[in-house]
Amino acid sequence: MRASRLVNLLLLLQDRGRMTARQLADELEVSVRTVYRDVEALGAAGIPLYGAAGHDGGYRLVDGYRTRLTGLTADEAQAAFLAALPGTAAELGLGEALATAQLKLRAALPTELREHAGRIQERFLLDAPGWYGDADRVPDLAAVAAAVWAGRAVVLRYRRWRAPEEIERRVEPYGLVLKAGRWYLVAGGPSGIRTYRVDQILAVRPMEEVFVIPDGFDLAGYWNGYLADFRARLHTSEALVRLTPEGARRLGVTPTCGGWTEVRIPIESIDHAHREFLRLGADVEVLAPAELRNRIAQTARTLSTRYEG
CATH class of the missing domain: 1.10.10.10 (Winged helix-like DNA-binding domain superfamily/Winged helix DNA-binding domain)
Incomplete structure (x- = not known):
């Protein structure tokens, strides 16, 4: 120890x-x-x-002193190679640098640890993006990353979901986060710290102006708070439903022995819940709220009419 x-x-x-x-x-x-x-x-x-x-x-x-990596354990060496995502490094413009760094790290390791690290690359592959849909195109990611690294302000032209849909804003880029294959920029601006999807950035104009990240700002801490707030806003209501054993299994609910299970489930909105519960087909019955039950009943009647014809 x-x-x-x-x-x-x-x-x-x-x-x-x-x-x-x-x-x-x-x-x-x-x-x-x-x-x-x-x-x-x-x-x-x-x-x-x-x-x-x-x-x-x-x-x-003393200036100039550097220790060697002989203190690495087998687990630490494996973790160093497992944590390196070639695709991510390439998106940031660091693909060649990552390959060179791995070569240097491998050369510095004792023979036994070098073999451990080699097996990690042969047997494990990290693929960050989700299953459905192509990976986001992020042509401006390298420019944003350069501004983050240099601590220079930028002017973003950005597409958002509400009007006006296209805006231009000067921001101070504090950091980048990769979440489920999607890049997010955390930046300070006129209205405080905001989060921007990098794939929604239409253009980046670097500025000469250098900024200083506020004292006490912690990227990981901010992101955890952002996620907690997002989840709190995401599930603002709930639905009362009955589930078959198969429906309970698909929703990760502990089923009642041998019959239907009645449970309350957090929902984001009527529209979102309507889509999600329809995926369960006959394995779910929505009891409340009445608006959601009526929406699903209307959809079922429309489908019945369409397929009978």
Whole structure:
């Protein structure tokens, strides 16, 4: 456990430069006293690091020192290769860089770990997009990613669902998120932080203006909050339905033994629920709300008339 923590401490200093004992303790989830002991142990092992007191103090490695990747475990090496998505890197304009990085990583690994990593690429394939429909075309993704990386504002021409359907807006791109095969841009603008689908961006005009991401902004934290808010707005009502055992199975509901199961199910809207429940055919009966039940009954009558003819 301590050996792993020492390696992590070393990698943190290598990655981030100067860090205080408190910052290291928070990252490693240990006490400041433990950090002091670990720093002493690294120094005794010949690692060239030093500490400085005062407001700008902290620990750092001697300039130019880089550790090798000999501390990787088999699982860590496998995860490094498994996490790399060639298609995603190519969309961002980093396909060649990813291939080169993997070659360098493979060359730095001991023979046994190199074989583990090779088997990962032979036996596992990550395909992020969903089954139905072609992958979104994102011709402006590379330009957006470049602006995110450089911290430069851009002017977006964007297509949205409400009027006016086409808008132009200056935004400060904070980060990109890949969700179920679809790219989203998280950016600051005149009305605060907003999320934009990259496949709905019609044009990107880079600006020379450099911006600073607000203190305390965390991309993962923002995205988790965005998803929670989306889900809360998604299911604003519910339907009371009866399900056959097969219908219960298809909806992931625990069925009542040997008969129909009555259950309340969150729904997004009458229109959306109408489409989804029709997929279950005779395995569902909608009891409420009355508007939804009447819509499905009308559809059933129309289908019956059409097929009888």
